Amino acid sequence: MAKTGVTKRIVIRFPKRLVEEPIVYRLIKDFDLVMNILKAYVTPNEEGLLVMELQGDADKFEEGIRYLKDKGVLVEPLSKDVKRNEDRCTHCGACVVLCPASALVVDKDTSKIIFSDEKCIACELCVPACPVGAMEVHF
Amino acid sequence: MATKTYEEINQKIKKGEAVVVTAEEIIDIVKEKGVKQTLKDVDVVTTGTFGPMCSSGAILNIGHSNPKIKIQKAWLNDVNAYAGLAAVDLYIGVTEVPDDDPLNKVHPGAFRYGGGHVIEDLVAGKDVKLRAISYGTDCYPRRKLETLINLKDLNEAFLFNPRNAYQNYNCAVNLSNRVIYTYMGVIKPHLGNANYSTSGQLSPLLNDPLYKTIGIGTRIFLGGGVGYVVWNGTQHNPTAKRGENGVPKGGAGTLSVVGDLKQMKPEWLVGASFVGYGATLTVGLGIPIPLLSEEILEYVSVTDKEIFTQVIDYSEDYPNGIVRSLGEISYAQLRSGEIEVNGKKVPTASLSSYSKAREIALELKSWIKEGKFELGEPVELIPGPESGLSFKPLKERAVE
Numbered sequence: 001m002a003k004t005g006v007t008k009r010i011v012i013r014f015p016k017r018l019v020e021e022p023i024v025y026r027l028i029k030d031f032d033l034v035m036n037i038l039k040a041y042v043t044p045n046e047e048g049l050l051v052m053e054l055q056g057d058a059d060k061f062e063e064g065i066r067y068l069k070d071k072g073v074l075v076e077p078l079s080k081d082v083k084r085n086e087d088r089c090t091h092c093g094a095c096v097v098l099c100p101a102s103a104l105v106v107d108k109d110t111s112k113i114i115f116s117d118e119k120c121i122a123c124e125l126c127v128p129a130c131p132v133g134a135m136e137v138h139f
Numbered sequence: 140m141a142t143k144t145y146e147e148i149n150q151k152i153k154k155g156e157a158v159v160v161t162a163e164e165i166i167d168i169v170k171e172k173g174v175k176q177t178l179k180d181v182d183v184v185t186t187g188t189f190g191p192m193c194s195s196g197a198i199l200n201i202g203h204s205n206p207k208i209k210i211q212k213a214w215l216n217d218v219n220a221y222a223g224l225a226a227v228d229l230y231i232g233v234t235e236v237p238d239d240d241p242l243n244k245v246h247p248g249a250f251r252y253g254g255g256h257v258i259e260d261l262v263a264g265k266d267v268k269l270r271a272i273s274y275g276t277d278c279y280p281r282r283k284l285e286t287l288i289n290l291k292d293l294n295e296a297f298l299f300n301p302r303n304a305y306q307n308y309n310c311a312v313n314l315s316n317r318v319i320y321t322y323m324g325v326i327k328p329h330l331g332n333a334n335y336s337t338s339g340q341l342s343p344l345l346n347d348p349l350y351k352t353i354g355i356g357t358r359i360f361l362g363g364g365v366g367y368v369v370w371n372g373t374q375h376n377p378t379a380k381r382g383e384n385g386v387p388k389g390g391a392g393t394l395s396v397v398g399d400l401k402q403m404k405p406e407w408l409v410g411a412s413f414v415g416y417g418a419t420l421t422v423g424l425g426i427p428i429p430l431l432s433e434e435i436l437e438y439v440s441v442t443d444k445e446i447f448t449q450v451i452d453y454s455e456d457y458p459n460g461i462v463r464s465l466g467e468i469s470y471a472q473l474r475s476g477e478i479e480v481n482g483k484k485v486p487t488a489s490l491s492s493y494s495k496a497r498e499i500a501l502e503l504k505s506w507i508k509e510g511k512f513e514l515g516e517p518v519e520l521i522p523g524p525e526s527g528l529s530f531k532p533l534k535e536r537a538v539e
Contacts, residue, residue, distance in 0.1 A: 097332035131411035
């Protein structure tokens, strides 16, 4: 019997006392969540920040989030998202070489630019570089 | 040698019998059928390009107000339009930005709205705010005017672009250790990327490299409507270095073009902003090439492998007028997504949309096939290499 699955992108911030604890390991091991880290700043003696996509059973996901909160980790949904305005995109390619996540690539057959939302790490490098303003930040 | 005339081709177009293919499609047709048979079978080859073209603008006649004004200075959505013409004629250039734009004061500036965006808004049917001032004369007493204007109400509105459809263009790289913001886009340091901007084998002037069919009176696709070539473009440089196939190995010919703005579509005239550089307009332009002879057919059969350009450093060489090529590469290499410069693999990006260029060539093909668009026979071709014309730098002279 299939369980209800969820895929959510979250931002977690943890105080420096937790930097040395294997939080991510516990999320995977104890709650059976599939994790894709999109962005990470973890430096000793400073606050840590992780942007990640979590995938798994809905109940386990909630339990995992509760675990994080109990630990004193700040959990927020990823509220910023880069979207492409399909009406404006001219499929030139100015963005392709700037995207560090290969979320913007040229389709060899059609010569169109493919934007893979799921690969986008919302770094926003493409936003000012798009001549026609097709790449938009959504909050 | 078999030849065709404009007259014969136009007769076929009128009857809906003309055989039209794009500059991409002709490549395989010639390979398959050979030159002689293809010349018999095909009448017209269509080309296309869709890229930022900074030397563009529109001439507008807004009609007379009551009382009348001889407009001295004017702004459209706060973007200055040139008014040094008759009373209510204006020229809005695509690179103009609002007077209060922060420009590059905080580098790199965004240049989010400029003359190109005004033109896009007009073509999209949006109201545009006009503000004008003058000094007042006996015949034109009014000194101030503020109103909304709309493209449909203007007496005339035509695109008049002094330099479009550049025949080939530099491939820009950055040898310095800082990011540079150019009209060729954002270029990362230490050869981080290589940006280019033509549609290669689909590009109009790369398919008629020696201007044997393109001249004053050539009817074209311009911004989604019908336009005309009216002169060579500014900086037209027919004596540029060429390969054996006649194709220039760097920037060469250019075109001046005109077309009725009221026929155009916002999808083919898109306002653009180059961060740290300025505002401009992305223009869609396509030219039909009549297959008048085997020679012309040879030209239009050119492929990206046979079109070369130069890799130029935009951090030091280009701004300082240092003529140095870091390498000669083909559009096939550029379009593969990676080239090699100074022994380093460099990812490539295009500022000109190949897929849109293809759409333009296909659109123009359908116009001709449907008999809606006949070929314009030029009354004079634009100057070729035999003219001796070249693109000269400015000689600065001391002012006493």
